[in-house]
Amino acid sequence: MKCNGDKKAPLVIRAKSEDNVTIRTPWRIKGKYLIIEDLNFRGFSDRLDYKHVIKQWWKPSKELRQIGIAISGHHILLRNNTIGYFTASGLKCTGRCDYLTIDHNIIYNNAWWTTGGTGGLVIKNIDQIDNSKAAKVKITNNLIFGNESRIYSHVFKKGFSKLVIDEGESFLLQQKDDANKKGAKKGHYMGRYLVKNNLILYNGKGSSLNKVDRVDFLHNYLYCNGTTAKSKNAGGIRGKNTNYDNFMHNYVSSCKDRAAISVLGRHNLFKKNIVKSSTQKRMAGVKIVKRVFQDPKNLRFTPQANRLLASFAPLLRRYGIKIQPTGYVVDRARQIEDIIHLIPTKDDTIIKRYEDKIVIYNIDNRGIEGLGKNFVLKLK
Numbered sequence: 001m002k003c004n005g006d007k008k009a010p011l012v013i014r015a016k017s018e019d020n021v022t023i024r025t026p027w028r029i030k031g032k033y034l035i036i037e038d039l040n041f042r043g044f045s046d047r048l049d050y051k052h053v054i055k056q057w058w059k060p061s062k063e064l065r066q067i068g069i070a071i072s073g074h075h076i077l078l079r080n081n082t083i084g085y086f087t088a089s090g091l092k093c094t095g096r097c098d099y100l101t102i103d104h105n106i107i108y109n110n111a112w113w114t115t116g117g118t119g120g121l122v123i124k125n126i127d128q129i130d131n132s133k134a135a136k137v138k139i140t141n142n143l144i145f146g147n148e149s150r151i152y153s154h155v156f157k158k159g160f161s162k163l164v165i166d167e168g169e170s171f172l173l174q175q176k177d178d179a180n181k182k183g184a185k186k187g188h189y190m191g192r193y194l195v196k197n198n199l200i201l202y203n204g205k206g207s208s209l210n211k212v213d214r215v216d217f218l219h220n221y222l223y224c225n226g227t228t229a230k231s232k233n234a235g236g237i238r239g240k241n242t243n244y245d246n247f248m249h250n251y252v253s254s255c256k257d258r259a260a261i262s263v264l265g266r267h268n269l270f271k272k273n274i275v276k277s278s279t280q281k282r283m284a285g286v287k288i289v290k291r292v293f294q295d296p297k298n299l300r301f302t303p304q305a306n307r308l309l310a311s312f313a314p315l316l317r318r319y320g321i322k323i324q325p326t327g328y329v330v331d332r333a334r335q336i337e338d339i340i341h342l343i344p345t346k347d348d349t350i351i352k353r354y355e356d357k358i359v360i361y362n363i364d365n366r367g368i369e370g371l372g373k374n375f376v377l378k379l380k
Contacts, residue, residue, distance in 0.1 A: 005033035007075070014038045020318065026066050026086065031073045036081065040319050041068045043086035045112045053113045053151055054338045059368055060115045067092045067118075068110065074098040074129050082106040082319055088114040089122045090147065097126040098191070101138045106315055109146040109326075111168050111204070117153030119169035120144050120203065125176050128189050135216065136191035137173075139198060143312050144170040145323055148204030148228045150330055152339065156370035162378040163336055165228050168204020171195075173212045192216060199308050202296065202325045204228040206252075209239040209263070217247045221305035224255035224296040228330055232259055235277065239263035247273055247285070251302050254280070261286055296325045339377065344368070356380045 005011030010033045015021040023041045043066055056064060068086040069078070072095040083090040083105065090110035093100055100123070107120040121144065123137060149168035154161035175189055192214040199221050200207060206225035209215055217237065226234035235258020237247065242265040252260035253276040260275035261283070270285025278291050301309065315321070343351065344364035352359045358377040365371040 001027060001029050001031075003029070003031045003034065005031075005035075007033060009033075010035050010075070010077070012037065022319075026068055026070070028067075028070045029073065029076075030071075031076070033075045034073065035077045035079070036069070037077075037079045039081045041081065041083045041086075041090075042319075043068060043084070043110075045085045045087045046109070048087070048113050050150070053115075054335065055342065057115055057151070057154075057339050058342055058344050058371075063087060064114055065116055070094075071100075072096055074100075077101045077103065078105055079103045080105065080315065082108070082315055082321065084108040084110060084146075084321070086110045087112065088116060089118045090120045092118070092122040092124070094122075094124050094126060096129065097123070098129045099136050102140070102142060103138070104141045104311070106143045106312060106321060107147065107171075108144070108321065108323075111147050112150050112326075112328075114149070115151055115153055116155070117149065117167035119149075119167060119172050119205070119208075120147030121171035122169075122174075123193075124172065124174045126189055128191060131190055133190050133214075134192060135194040138194045138196075139171065140194065140196045141308065141311070142198045143309070143323075144198060144200045145202045146326055148202075148326060148328065150228060150328055152335060156368065156372070156375070159372055159374070160376035160378055163332075163339070164230055165204070165330055166231055166234075168227075168229055169208045170200040170203040170206055170222075170225065172208045172210065173215065174208075174210040175212050190214075194218070195220060197304075197308060199223075199301075199305055200225065201299070201323070202227055205231070205234040206236040206238060206254075209237075209242040209245070211241045213243045213245070215242065215245040217245060217250060219249045219304070220251075221302060221308070222250070222252045222254075222260075223299050223301070223305075224253065224325065226254060226256055226258040227325060228328060232257065232279065233262035234258055236260040236275070237263065239265055239268075241265060243267055245269070247271070249273065251275075251305070252277070253299070254278075255296055336377075336379070 201223040235254030236252035260277040350361040
């Protein structure tokens with residue numbers, strides 16, 4: 001879909017009637033000055049199961065890479081939409097994207113069965129259209145839950161797959177290059193990101209910031225994330241090589257043995273963040289109010305989080321959406337053996353097992369995009 005509005009008259013995309021309209025087909029949108037609102041996007045991942053998906057691990061079909069809404073454009077507003085049950089991302093913005101506002105949407109139960117590794121909302125490798133340093137990407141007042149990975153992911157062109165669940169973020173902000181890093185390429189993103197007043201719970205991972213700078217992460221509420229991801233840092237706010245960010249007034253209550261806040265970078269400010277976590281390390285600007293294992297079935301929201309949740313009641317009722325932990329448990333041993341059993345082989349294929357990896361030589365890579373002659377399955 002290619003469509004453009006203009007600055008004085010944005011093009012509005014909404015349902016024609018007031019009846020409930022469900023969009024089953026993924027959308028790819030390229031344009032500018034757009035408002036996308038009041039739409040219900042629902043994929044079909046709830047109709048898939050493990051047995052069906054694992055058979056496609058070596059030759060994944062397009063159905064395992066479905067993105068609810070894929071956007072490339074600028075001055076785009078998404079509000080009051082529901083986006084759920086897509087096998088890959090619910091919403092993904094990439095390429096020449098700038099001036100994005102994602103406000104008051106429900107992004108839920110995505111990414112379950114992708115072999116590509118993704119999450120609910122992904123803003124990745126975007127390019128600016130100007131040199132403004134203002135807040136141009138805004139993620140505000142959203143409800144994000146139930147997005148998690150259940151299948152080990154792979155990028156065949158890397159030549160290996162690490163057999164561990166480490167995807168399924170509520171949202172991911174990621175850039176290839178950054179203005180403050182040595183060797184940064186032209187086209188790095190100079191604007192700020194505003195992440196404010198979002199309710200984030202029951203996701204495979206909490207929120208991830210990777211190589212992004214200038215993020216204002218303010219007044220967000222994260223509960224019981226880290227449902228399937230094995231990383232100790234999957235329980236709340238995770239940052240890697242992210243700089244000049246502000247983390248203020250966030251409330252993070254992590255489940256299991258997950259840390260609530262784990263951010264690595266330079267010149268970051270932490271102020272008045274409150275966490276409940278059994279493993280959170282002490283750090284300036286973070287107050288640990290309780291060291292406990294949270295019960296995901298008995299969460300107690302802050303008053304601010306409850307008010308935000310109440311604002312979604314009409315949408316939740318209208319489309320019959322229920323907020324609850326999926327309770328899915330990844331059977332690691334079974335999945336690894338199934339992947340090995342399904343290796344596409346030829347007469348001269350050799351499979352060698354080591355303590356920490358399995359190496360496949362002369363794999364049958366016919367018809368498999370990106371898969372070379374050899375491939376490594378990393379077990380640790």
